[in-house]
Amino acid sequence: MTTILICEDEQANSDRWVRGISAAVPTTFPAPSPLVDHPGAFKELFARLRALREGRNREEEHCGFDGNDVLVVDYDLVMFGDDNARHTGEELARLCRILADVGYVVVMNQYNRSAHFDLRLSGHPNSYADINVAAIAVDKPGLWRSVTVGEFKPWYWDSISDLIxxxxxxxxxxxxxxxxxxxxxxxxxxxxxxxxxxxxxxxxxxxxxxxxxxxxxxxxxxxxxxxxxxxxxxxxxxxxxxxxxxxxxxxxxxxxxxxxxGPQDLLVDIPHLLERLPFLMDPEFGDPADPAVWQRVPLAGLEAIVEPLRNECAFLESELWLGKASLWWPKLDRHESIRELRSKATVRSVPNIAFAEDRSIFVPIPEAEEFRSDYQGRYGRRWVKPFDGLEYEPRRRLLEI
Incomplete structure (x- = not known):
């Protein structure tokens, strides 16, 4: 049974997130549980930290954070340590990683409060959260599970249910x-x-x-x-x-x-690779000139890529680590078969499409908007097809076409 713990010290917010996440998670998941005794759970974390540093074992004492597959934390919660200093949700994420048995960690409202989609894409590698999102996005189904094709499902989001x-x-x-x-x-x-x-x-x-x-x-x-x-x-x-x-x-x-x-120039996933080099699509997977074939690409694994590249250049445990297939770009780019495949390519006409990072599908370029991510280099510009009613920030990253 997958357990989800909500850590929010304002009751109204906690109740709202319990309801929202309950509606978003797979039907096989039980309803999320709110953390009941915040002061007691925080106190036990700091007691465990002291014990760890003193070489003592305190694991037999109950801690409210133990044993949860997913921890959802509000960055603005009020948590006090032994020195009465205030600690944030980020610090709680760090302490839970070290001192409690938790799985996937979501921290809300640390880096943005109003964006459903972060156009920077780069995430926050130094954060102890697995993902940082605005609270307004935490109840979106695409964060928790597979959704109907074309729904809001940022490509940089993990599918939490799959990665646990x-x-x-x-x-x-x-x-x-x-x-x-x-x-x-x-x-x-x-x-x-x-x-x-x-x-x-x-x-x-x-x-x-x-x-x-x-x-x-x-x-x-x-x-x-x-x-x-x-x-x-x-x-x-x-x-x-x-x-x-x-x-x-x-x-x-x-x-x-x-x-x-993230930059797509060290590892490259299947949609970005085929968008870049459509002649690498395996003929048995489909014809790159057929628009319908491209809608199968985001859900495809290595079978979409021609031999021998899919065997010789693949990151073999990519789906375990990242939840999606990928290949090592520097190795692929130098592979002896690339030039031959390019010269033999018989792609008649690739559709005028782009990969929409907010929908995880290919869309016609006239319907998309280009933006600048944080990633530098050749592949830093990406595409979205914005949803009405959802916020995309920072707005200045969106480019005029």
Whole structure:
């Protein structure tokens, strides 16, 4: 049974989000539960933090955050620590990652309060939330599950119901292998990509490294240690290795999603790849000249891509980490078969379409609006087909066509 906990200290807001999320989640999910004893749950988190730092085990004491598959937190909640300092929802997300057994974490209203769709796309890699959204978007079905084609479903949103199980799978795998494993080797990043990493992507994983070998040598333990007090991480790995593995998977998935896949020039997913190079569509999947075929592309896996690229360039565990298939772009771009495939391409006429990031479908370009994301480089401009009544921000990112 999937459990969802709502952490909001204003009763009216809590009730509203319980109702809204209840209507949005898959029918197999139980209704979300509001956190009842906020002061007691907060107090126990800080008591666990003291115990961790003193080398004591306090896990037998009940904490209201334990055992929830999804935690939804309001950034503006009022939480006081042992020193009577006020802590935010972001700090609660961090503490729950370290001190409680929670799965996917949603933080509301930290970076925007009024946008349903964030035109920047880049997310917030340093946040301990898996996703940061405005509260007005948290009850949209597309955040929680698959929706009818064409409904509001931002491509950068995870489908939370799908990722809960995959995160557990990855955490168990990492727990078996150990957090002294190389991050790069665990995810299977090829040399062609490793050598193409921009500074900010490299440094998020290892601030002190200089070479590709340094990055390959970076362990999950070291990665976490540069984000969280190193002594806390060492004690957590020793006392709660399963929780430490889940924390490492969550932080690595955020890095992969926002910094490696997001720009579409290190990893590239199926819709953006075929939009860029339609001649890579496998003939058995369909004819790129047929507009109807393109509506199947966003839900397709690697079967939409021709051989041998789909086998030799694929990120093999992409769907576990990211919820969607993807390929390593630097490896694919240099593949010996690309030139041959391009020269043999018989695409008669590709429809005048663009991938709408807010709907996760292809739409005719005359119906779409182009915008500038935060991502620099060749693929930073994307498209949306705005819904009436929904807010897209920052507005100045939308371009005149």
């Amino acid at each position: 199980k995959s995160r557990k799978t990855l955490s168990l795998k990492l727990g078996d292998k150990g957090l002294d494993s190389s991050v790069i080797e665990f995810i299977g990043m090829p040399d062609e990509v490793l050598n193409a990493l921009p500074d900010e992507v490299y440094e998020h994983l290892n601030r002190d490294g200089k070479t590709s070998d340094d990055l390959v040598a970076t362990t999950f333990h070291q990665f976490l240690g540069q984000q969280i007090e190193s002594k806390d991480i060492a004690r957590l790995i020793m006392t709660k290795p399963g929780r430490a593995a889940a924390l490492a998977v969550a932080r690595t998935a955020k890095w992969l999603s926002r910094m490696v896949l």
